[in-house]
Amino acid sequence: xxxxxxxxxxxxxxxxxxxxxxxxxxxxxxxxxxxxxxxxxxxxxxxxxxxxxxxxxxxxxxxxxxxxxxxxxxxxxxxxxxxxxxxxxxxxxxxxxxxxxxxxxxxxxxxxxxxxxxxxxxxxxxxxxxxxxxxxxxxxxxxxxxxxxxxxxxxxxxxxxxxxxxxxxxxxxxxxxxxxxxxxxxxxxxxxxxxxxxxxxxxxxxxxxxxx
Amino acid sequence: xxxxxxxxxxxxxxxxxxxxxxxxxxxxxxxxxxxxxxxxxxxxxxxxxxxxxxxxxxxxxxxxxxxxxxxxxxxxxxxxxxxxxxxxxxxxxxxxxxxxxxxxxxxxxxxxxxxxxxxxxxxxxxxxxxxxxxxxxxxxxxxxxxxxxxxxxxxxxxxxxxxxxxxxxxxxxxxxxxxxxxxxxxxxxxxxxxxxxxxxxxxxxxxxxxxx
Numbered sequence: 463x464x465x466x467x468x469x470x471x472x473x474x475x476x477x478x479x480x481x482x483x484x485x486x487x488x489x490x491x492x493x494x495x496x497x498x499x500x501x502x503x504x505x506x507x508x509x510x511x512x513x514x515x516x517x518x519x520x521x522x523x524x525x526x527x528x529x530x531x532x533x534x535x536x537x538x539x540x541x542x543x544x545x546x547x548x549x550x551x552x553x554x555x556x557x558x559x560x561x562x563x564x565x566x567x568x569x570x571x572x573x574x575x576x577x578x579x580x581x582x583x584x585x586x587x588x589x590x591x592x593x594x595x596x597x598x599x600x601x602x603x604x605x606x607x608x609x610x611x612x613x614x615x616x617x618x619x620x621x622x623x624x625x626x627x628x629x630x631x632x633x634x635x636x637x638x639x640x641x642x643x644x645x646x647x648x649x650x651x652x653x654x655x656x657x658x659x660x661x662x663x664x665x666x667x668x669x670x671x672x673x674x
Numbered sequence: 675x676x677x678x679x680x681x682x683x684x685x686x687x688x689x690x691x692x693x694x695x696x697x698x699x700x701x702x703x704x705x706x707x708x709x710x711x712x713x714x715x716x717x718x719x720x721x722x723x724x725x726x727x728x729x730x731x732x733x734x735x736x737x738x739x740x741x742x743x744x745x746x747x748x749x750x751x752x753x754x755x756x757x758x759x760x761x762x763x764x765x766x767x768x769x770x771x772x773x774x775x776x777x778x779x780x781x782x783x784x785x786x787x788x789x790x791x792x793x794x795x796x797x798x799x800x801x802x803x804x805x806x807x808x809x810x811x812x813x814x815x816x817x818x819x820x821x822x823x824x825x826x827x828x829x830x831x832x833x834x835x836x837x838x839x840x841x842x843x844x845x846x847x848x849x850x851x852x853x854x855x856x857x858x859x860x861x862x863x864x865x866x867x868x869x870x871x872x873x874x875x876x877x878x879x880x881x882x883x884x885x886x
Contacts, residue, residue, distance in 0.1 A: 472876050476869045480851070503853070539872050540879030554773050558766040564851065564868045570875075609874060632881070633874040635867070639692070639776065641715070649877035651870040655847070656776045657688045658863040660751050662821060662845040663782075664684050665861035667752030669844070 471512050475535055477502045478509070482532040494525040544569045546606050548631070550622060551613035552577035552592055555637055559611060560587060574605045578618075595622055602629035609633040616640040683724050687747055689714045690721070694744040706737040756781045758818050760843070762834060763825035764789035764804055767849055771823055772799060786817045790830075807834055814841035821845040828852040 481501045485493055495506040502509070513519050513531075516538045520526040536542050547565070549556055549572050559565070560572055575587060576595045583594045593601050595618075601607065610631045612619055619638040626634075633649045636642055642650050693713045697705055707718040714721070725731050725743075728750045732738040748754050759777070761768055761784050771777070772784055787799055788807045795806045805813050807830075813819065822843045824831055831850040838846075845861045848854055854862050 467876075467880070469873065472873050473869065475876075476866075476872045477853075479872075538876070540875035541872065545871075545875060554770040558770040559867070561766050562867065565871065568868050568871065570868075570871050608878070609871070633878050635870055635874060641689075647881060649874050649881070651874050653865065653867060653870055654688075655771070655774065655865060656780050656782075657685065658847055658865055659757075659777065659780065659782050659821070660688045660691075660753065661681065661684050662847060662861050662863050663752035663757060664679075664687075664750070666820070666845050668679070669859060669861070 467515055471515070472539070474502060474504060474508070474512050475539055478512070479532065479535045479539065479541075482528055482535060485528045486532055490528050492525040493528055493531070495520070498526070541569055544571055545609055547572045547609045547611055548574035548576065548601060548605065548607040548626070549611045549613065550576045550595065550626070551637075552579070552582050552587075553613065556611075556613035557587075559613060559637075570609070572611070574601045574607055576601060598622060598625045599629040602626055602631055607631055609635065611635045611637070612642075613637045679727055683727070684751070686714060686716060686720070686724050687751055690724070691744065691747045691751065691753075694740055694747060697740045698744055702740050704737040705740055705743070707732070710738070753781055756783055757821055759784045759821045759823055760786035760788065760813060760817065760819040760838070761823045761825065762788045762807065762838070763849075764791070764794050764799075765825065768823075768825035769799075771825060771849075782821070784823070786813045786819055788813060810834060810837045811841040814838055814843055819843055821847065823847045823849070824854075825849045 478498060481498060482493070495509040499506045499509045516534070519531055519534060547570050549560055552575055560575065565572065573590065575590050575592045576598065577583065577592055578595050582592050585592050608631065610623065610626045610633070612623065612634055614622065616638050619640050620642060623634055623642050623644065627644055627648050632647070634642060634644065636650055636652045639654060639656065644650055690710060693710060694705070707721040711718045711721045728746070731743055731746060759782050761772055764787050772787065777784065785802065787802050787804045788810065789795065789804055790807050794804050797804050820843065822835065822838050822845070824835065824846055826834065828850050831852050832854060835846055835854050835856065839856055839860050844859070846854060846856065848862055848864045851866060851868065856862055
């Protein structure tokens with residue numbers, strides 16, 4: 463199924479989940495695919511198609527039971543369980559990510575932090591003792607790390623990711639401005655903030671419509 | 675043209691630019707569409723198609739002159755000029771973004787910082803005096819702000835964006851976990867780090883291929 467489900471479907475499922483949790487908080491009992499679509503900025507047919515990849519939900523004419531559908535979407539997205547995450551890079555971006563409450567709320571627990579700065583190694587952040595990247599293999603194994611958040615400069619990234627993957631990491635959230643090479647079966651999501659600004663600059667530059 | 679050029683084309687142009695600048699730094703004179711494609715993880719036909727939206731570059735059999743093509747791609751992306759940026763939200767994420775050197779290197783200059791915390795208003799970050807969001811209109815006008823980086827909690831975001839847009843902002847890089855509503859002609863790029871982790875969790879959960 464993984465191959466047949468596009469990135470944009472997964473993105474929409476994340477949107478649906480946010481809407482469903484908002485409805486849950488407001489004690490809504492049911493929601494129609496039309497309402498869900500309206501709030502997600504898509505069509506009811508798209509909502510039904512996205513969900514149909516993963517089984518049969520809702521009853522025609524009755525809509526979806528909100529808490530049930532929220533549970534289903536959480537399960538589909540792999541959020542029915544906690545994930546053990548290591549943060550590599552304890553600089554500005556890294557420390558902001560470490561304190562980012564929405565990660566933990568969603569079940570992503572940063573259980574390890576690694577940084578090469580000798581002044582940081584051995585210090586403790588909310589009970590997590592910072593370790594040197596030389597200890598990558600031991601950290602991944604001892605802490606049961608499944609996902610790596612990469613917040614180090616570009617040059618250092620590839621070699622450290624290779625060691626993390628060899629030690630058992632299966633997913634990487636990459637903030638380094640490099641294209642990582644990973645073996646099949648390892649998932650990478652890139653967050654390139656400069657690229658997002660470039661996309662804005664493109665849109666603003668070509669907003670008139672007459673290019674070049 | 676804007677309508678005909680897809681988000682993924684713009685994303686690839688950003689990739690090409692990184693590769694071209696790397697080649698420039700290494701004093702490479704020319705590059706073929708095959709080489710560029712190989713490094714960008716796409717096909718030569720795709721490279722030629724992406725560039726053909728914006729005119730005619732390169733000579734058949736001779737490839738592209740690296741510095742010329744880099745200049746062209748910078749122009750296409752709207753990076754041939756600096757952009758004046760306001761940062762809204764001087765918390766953890768905001769301060770990390772303020773210090774993010776790659777923004778300035780790319781021509782995105784954070785000229786204003788706004789935060790509602792009275793302890794922060796009036797303090798100075800590298801010569802930029804922090805202002806209260808109540809002053810949004812004046813800041814946008816006086817500082818000539820074109821782009822807003824939004825790093826405030828979700829609830830506050832929409833109303834502040836509306837004021838910024840009314841005052842002249844045309845693009846928003848949104849780190850708040852909300853779907854912003856903006857008038858036509860205003861560009862929004864969302865950076866939702868939780869959603870990126872959800873996409874990873876999805877991939878790792880369905881890696882086996884047999885779902886649900």
